[in-house]
Amino acid sequence: MVLAQLGGSISRAIQQMSNATIIDEKVLNECLNEITRALLQADVQFKLVREMQTNIKKIVNLDDLAAGHNKRRIIQQAIFNELCKILDPGKPSFTPKKGKPSVIMFVGLQGSGKTTTCTKYAYYHQKKGWKPALVCADTFRAGAFDQLKQNATKAKIPFYGSYTESDPVRIAVEGVETFKKENCDLIIVDTSGRHKQEAALFEEMRQVSEATNPDLVIFVMDSSIGQAAFDQAQAFKQSVSVGAVIVTKMDGHAKGGGALSAVAATKSPVIFIGTGEHMDEFEVFDVKPFVSRLLG
Numbered sequence: 001m002v003l004a005q006l007g008g009s010i011s012r013a014i015q016q017m018s019n020a021t022i023i024d025e026k027v028l029n030e031c032l033n034e035i036t037r038a039l040l041q042a043d044v045q046f047k048l049v050r051e052m053q054t055n056i057k058k059i060v061n062l063d064d065l066a067a068g069h070n071k072r073r074i075i076q077q078a079i080f081n082e083l084c085k086i087l088d089p090g091k092p093s094f095t096p097k098k099g100k101p102s103v104i105m106f107v108g109l110q111g112s113g114k115t116t117t118c119t120k121y122a123y124y125h126q127k128k129g130w131k132p133a134l135v136c137a138d139t140f141r142a143g144a145f146d147q148l149k150q151n152a153t154k155a156k157i158p159f160y161g162s163y164t165e166s167d168p169v170r171i172a173v174e175g176v177e178t179f180k181k182e183n184c185d186l187i188i189v190d191t192s193g194r195h196k197q198e199a200a201l202f203e204e205m206r207q208v209s210e211a212t213n214p215d216l217v218i219f220v221m222d223s224s225i226g227q228a229a230f231d232q233a234q235a236f237k238q239s240v241s242v243g244a245v246i247v248t249k250m251d252g253h254a255k256g257g258g259a260l261s262a263v264a265a266t267k268s269p270v271i272f273i274g275t276g277e278h279m280d281e282f283e284v285f286d287v288k289p290f291v292s293r294l295l296g
């Protein structure tokens, strides 16, 4: 279910409820069940939806509704606040400072859009006057270095990698050292993804992280992975200290729910979203406008 549809379903559920002559518990429950269905279809994790339902029931006072207050507004506001709460882990992510070297490590499964996102992140900062650099520590996938090299060249961003070295930790460390010497202030380490969550991948991430000591680890997630989002995000969080999330492929058939799950699983904020294959199809993520759009 795409965002617009989700907003439509929720708006319809609220509309139906406010059309009812008497708002009693039954009518409110029906409305909340509709909303629950819409959120589940948008891939918000079941547990999160249940919690949200309970919270809304606590907040929304039936007596207020019966007294003829604007029911629609009260419920909509409660849903808005609950969704914002899920998306706001309560502490901002590490923010790099221009002119001071920061190491940013990207993690995520193969195909999540990690390499593309590394370049987008570098390009976004370069346009704002930063000196970014890209390190390809993916020695697992043949062609990974070429892809990063191609992207980096297009964006005129310095890059580091190797066709022959098979140790990702070594490349990561050498790359970071090289760019620190060159006074780059945003050293971005792209890592291997593999096809699925597997022990070897997480062990590799742990080693690269330990060796490069990143200021921030960003978990990149494909928005179309559906209900798998929570477990996947949690699995990465358990091996490296994920501090921020970027959700890709929010264009097309993007599902919004996975973003909520990733935040809940990593207790880290979404900082950007990817909205296309091109380098500049990248947006800063803001909780409130996102939720407004979600609710239609």
Ligand code: GDP
Pocket: 108, 109, 110, 111, 112, 113, 114, 115, 116, 117, 193, 248, 249, 250, 251, 252, 273, 274, 275, 276, 277
């Ligand atoms: P990686 O294996 O995680 O490094 O993933 P890639 O960066 O190679 O991306 C996998 C595919 O997803 C590529 O075809 C990218 O062009 C595409 N992609 C990445 N981000 C986005 C996005 O935000 N929107 C769309 N439509 N495609 C994306």
